[in-house]
Amino acid sequence: MPDPHTSSASYSLVSRSPGGSPRGSSFSSFALNRRRLALALVSLLPLLFYANFFLTSPEGSFRALSFLPTRFLYDDALLPPSAGPGCALATLLVSRNNASFWRLNILTTSKPSFAIQPYDFEKYYNCPELALATFTVRLHYPNETHLVDSNPRQGPFGRYVYSDLPTALFEPGRTTSAEVEVLLEFGHFSGLAAGQPCAAASCRDAAYPPLNSGTWSGKEIFGYRGRRVKLAGLSSASLRPVDDAVPECTTLANLPSALLVPAKQFEYKARADEPCSLPELQLPAPASHPKWIHLFGDSNFRHAVVSLAQHLGAGECTWATLPKEPYPTHAVCGNAGSDYIVTFAFVWFKGPRFGNVSDYENENLSSLAQFIRGMPFTPDLPTAIASTMLDIPMSHLFITTGSHAPQLSVQGMQASLDEYSEVLRQKIDQASATTFVAVPSVDPARIPTSYGNQAALRNNIMIHKQNEAQQQWIKSTLDRRKVDYLDLFGMTRALPDAARRDSVHFEPFVYKEWANLFAAALELARRRQETRL
Incomplete structure (x- = not known):
């Protein structure tokens, strides 16, 4: 049976009976033609609608003509x-x-x-x-x-x-x-x-x-x-000016951020629509010994140590380079009148399968003097570091694995941390507090072609998953009263391309902001220590 909604029979007049008059036939044809003309005009309406929609709609809202209703x-x-x-x-x-x-x-x-x-x-x-x-x-x-x-x-x-x-x-x-x-x-x-x-x-x-x-x-x-x-x-969540007081950020472990342009100022969010301010670091008491801060990680830490030392008033740095390394691998920073000494050690984290666990064991962090003696520093250390300071213990340790192990799946990252567990615990025990720092985001499109198809795994999706594996390992393995986590991945994901120097490094204003985040971690650790006393 023909479909009454589509068959042409539903649009035609009643058929002529045998012997019908010619006038009736003429009238029937005229009426049928009028009906067809009306239907043709109606059929043009969707085309006119879409043409008007394309010409007047906001950019990006155009939908291609589709067979779909x-x-x-x-x-x-x-x-x-x-x-x-x-x-x-x-x-x-x-x-x-x-x-x-x-x-x-x-x-x-x-x-x-x-x-x-x-x-x-x-x-x-x-x-x-x-x-x-x-x-x-x-x-x-x-x-x-x-x-x-x-x-x-x-x-x-x-x-x-x-x-x-x-x-x-x-x-x-x-x-x-x-x-x-x-x-x-x-x-x-x-x-x-x-x-x-x-x-x-x-x-x-x-x-x-x-x-x-x-x-x-x-x-x-x-x-x-x-x-x-x-x-x-x-x-828009707020009509208040930028300099109005906002609640303090209570954690650095999950800290979404926004970049305010053109001031290159970062704002952090406690929740999706509520900004929060970083805790401000309180200076040590005048009679206390200087605080020794140690950064242990990749080339991003090499850039960050300078910004952190300057932030803490300890910006005079001496560098050392291990054999066969193209860039400086160690630094000691301090200044006259500063309450802090900041050091850095570069390490390759590629997973134990590459046999570099010994890189983590080379450092002696039992005191500042032991760290300096074990590395090829020149005799001219910063004059602000007096001999009386060399026996101070480590106040705070910052650790990052970097993105040197793109081949590790989540399973591989968990296994690597388990195998590094003993040497990591030794270093953590030598510090009053430790902050694990998330691997920041990368721009895989800028990875040199000489690296091969490394972007297949050295990308932000995999780095995010590796960071999550690290954070879960920390929660399940280490003392959370002594160890915390700093999310640099989230804040670097919000950055535009202009804030990057290459696939893994950033412009100076980004490292300057990292110094603010490191200082906030120092302050939160100080508060945790006070509550344990």
Whole structure:
């Protein structure tokens, strides 16, 4: 039986009976033609609507014409289960790793939100092969930059909806707009979200190509007009000026941040919409011995030690370099009148499978004198370090593993920390307090080509998972009254590209901010020690 909603019979007049008059036939044809003309005009209305929508809608909110009913184009709709014709194309496995394959689309919903989806949403609709893409998303308010660190909601496959967005902290007005920056990380990477892209503890170089269906992209995804888009209607949490008092941050272990531009000033958030201030370090009592602060870690600590020493008034530094190392490996910093002595030791953390546990055992941290004697310092140490200071014990130890072990899965990081456990405990026992410092974010797109396809694992998703493994190991293994954790990963994820010197290092203003965070860690440790007395 013909469908009454689509059959042409439903639009025609009653058929002529045998012997009907010619006039009736003429009238019937005229009426039928009028009906067809009306239907043709009605059929043009959607085209006119979409043309007007494209010309008048805000940039980024354009949706391509689709075979899907209009109700399926909205975020809160129930989506049909069918897949687009492009899902079966072999070229999809390559195309998904290109930023040009994706588009940023502002959604018409009750709250500000946007979706990242294929540029041809009809062709690549609901493709399972697009279900494991990853992105970096930042919101650039007029005066603030925030990282969108909430997980997107996916539905259908390949359409990533972001609606849980960070609130502006100091923008004027109750609502504001922000420019949306989206970078494609991977178009597909199985196992990456769990930090276990291979079944082993170590995913070596030879395994990189099979692990990754392409290479790290790092390229920007734009709206349908080929530019960044603006998202309006976003909330502004505060009308107070920046210098107004805000609550103190009670932990440094999970500390989302925003970068206020152009002042290059960091603001931290206790919660999504509430700024908090870093604890201010109280100077030691005048009669007390100087405090010895030791930084033990990678090349980022080499830069940070200078900023911290200057922050503590101990900026006169002497450097030493171990054989076969291209850059300085040790430093001692102090100044006349300073209450602090700050030292640094570089170490490669690559996991015990590389046989470098001995690097962690080389240092004697039982006293400042033992540390200095064990390293190739020149005789001209800072004059402010008197012989009477050399026997002081270590007040605070900062440790970071750095990103030198990209091959370690979460399983491998846990195993490595277990194997390092004894030497780490020895160092921790030699200090009054210890802070483990998260590995900061990286820019894999800037990793030199001579490093091979290292970006497949030396990327922010894997570093985040390694940091989580470290933090969990600390909680389950070490004395939390004596050991805490400092999150540098979150604050560096919010940074724009201009704040980076290369794939792993930063501009000086970032290290200056690290000094503020290290000083806050010193103060929180001092308070913990007071409560134990």
